[in-house]
Amino acid sequence: MLYLMYGIFAPNLRFLGTTNVTSNNSNRRPRPEHPSPVRHGFIPEEWFTFFYPKTGVTGPYVFGGALSTYLISKEIYVLEHEFYSGLSLAAVLIVLVKKLGPSVAAYLDKGIDEYEKGWESSRTEQIKDLETAVEHEKKEQWRTDGQKMIMEIKKENIHMQLEAAYRERLSHVYQEVKKRLDYQVHLQDIERKLAQKHMATWIVDNVKKSFTPEQEQIVLNRCISDLQSLVQKA
Amino acid sequence: MGFGDYPKEYNPSVHGPYDPARYYGPQDTKFFDLKLGEVGAWFGRRQKTPQALAGAISRCWWRWQHNYVHPKRTGIAPFFQLAVGGMVFFYVLNYNRLKHHKNYKYH
Numbered sequence: 001m002l003y004l005m006y007g008i009f010a011p012n013l014r015f016l017g018t019t020n021v022t023s024n025n026s027n028r029r030p031r032p033e034h035p036s037p038v039r040h041g042f043i044p045e046e047w048f049t050f051f052y053p054k055t056g057v058t059g060p061y062v063f064g065g066a067l068s069t070y071l072i073s074k075e076i077y078v079l080e081h082e083f084y085s086g087l088s089l090a091a092v093l094i095v096l097v098k099k100l101g102p103s104v105a106a107y108l109d110k111g112i113d114e115y116e117k118g119w120e121s122s123r124t125e126q127i128k129d130l131e132t133a134v135e136h137e138k139k140e141q142w143r144t145d146g147q148k149m150i151m152e153i154k155k156e157n158i159h160m161q162l163e164a165a166y167r168e169r170l171s172h173v174y175q176e177v178k179k180r181l182d183y184q185v186h187l188q189d190i191e192r193k194l195a196q197k198h199m200a201t202w203i204v205d206n207v208k209k210s211f212t213p214e215q216e217q218i219v220l221n222r223c224i225s226d227l228q229s230l231v232q233k234a
Numbered sequence: 235m236g237f238g239d240y241p242k243e244y245n246p247s248v249h250g251p252y253d254p255a256r257y258y259g260p261q262d263t264k265f266f267d268l269k270l271g272e273v274g275a276w277f278g279r280r281q282k283t284p285q286a287l288a289g290a291i292s293r294c295w296w297r298w299q300h301n302y303v304h305p306k307r308t309g310i311a312p313f314f315q316l317a318v319g320g321m322v323f324f325y326v327l328n329y330n331r332l333k334h335h336k337n338y339k340y341h
Contacts, residue, residue: 027250029300035308036301042314044301050266073341077325080335086321097310109307116306 041097241289255296257289 037045051059071077243258268276280286302312325332 027253029253029255032300032305033307035303035305035311038302038309038311042311042318046266075333075336075338075341078332078335079337080332101310105307105309112306 041094253296255293255300257293 039045039048048057048060051063055062068077072079077083240252241258243260244252245258246252249256249258262279263272263276265276298312298315302308302315
């Protein structure tokens, strides 16, 4: 029944749909553990304590007694048949509440404790799950950070490759230049050799050409005499 | 202020979540703290529109709910309170018929 009434008087849920809902719990009314104190089963305690400063502790009872005496005496409250049936009903109810009240209360308290524990455990479970998810996500991020390292290494690798290619080309250029210079050196060598050879043969030819037969004869004779002297010495 | 609206004085950024049992307007002396002579002036200061009356009844209902129905380990008190309230309400409603059951002619 209470839940039905709650449905009728439920708070306006429009508020829950707006972005104004923050976790500002400071102004939220806490749900009390125990109800406000009552006397005689249902009369609020404040109605009694209201009289205390002026009349003391008997004041509320004097007021209540006087009021009911007045109402009954003037028959503003008429004691018809419903009053007596109400009295007997009240007596039965009081006996029932006194007899069954504690055990029912204990049963219901146990029920509400279990109910709350169920919600609480599901809540903590969910928080734990989310925390592990966050942890997992952080670990994944940490792992993804490794990709950066791999990327760096790859970049370095490419730089090294570029450097190697550069050096290879540099050495290629050096080799090519050296080859050309070597060719030039070779060429000059050959030219010089040719010139030398040519000059030598030219000189020799000219010298040979300048010899007369008499001179040749003289040299030949001289040679033969030299040889003879050599033979005698040996 | 139409149906389903919050009171004009309610400001979510100041007051936080809406509490249907709370009066968000300017605070006056509590009725129970009044002296007898101040009661007239106190009623003079009250708004007397139907909306204000409905608001007062609504707040009263929610205060009762918070005090007696919603607590975790509430007892049987709210049921008795509803029953007694209903008894008084229907007695007043039926008074014109019940008064013919009077037992005495002169009081």
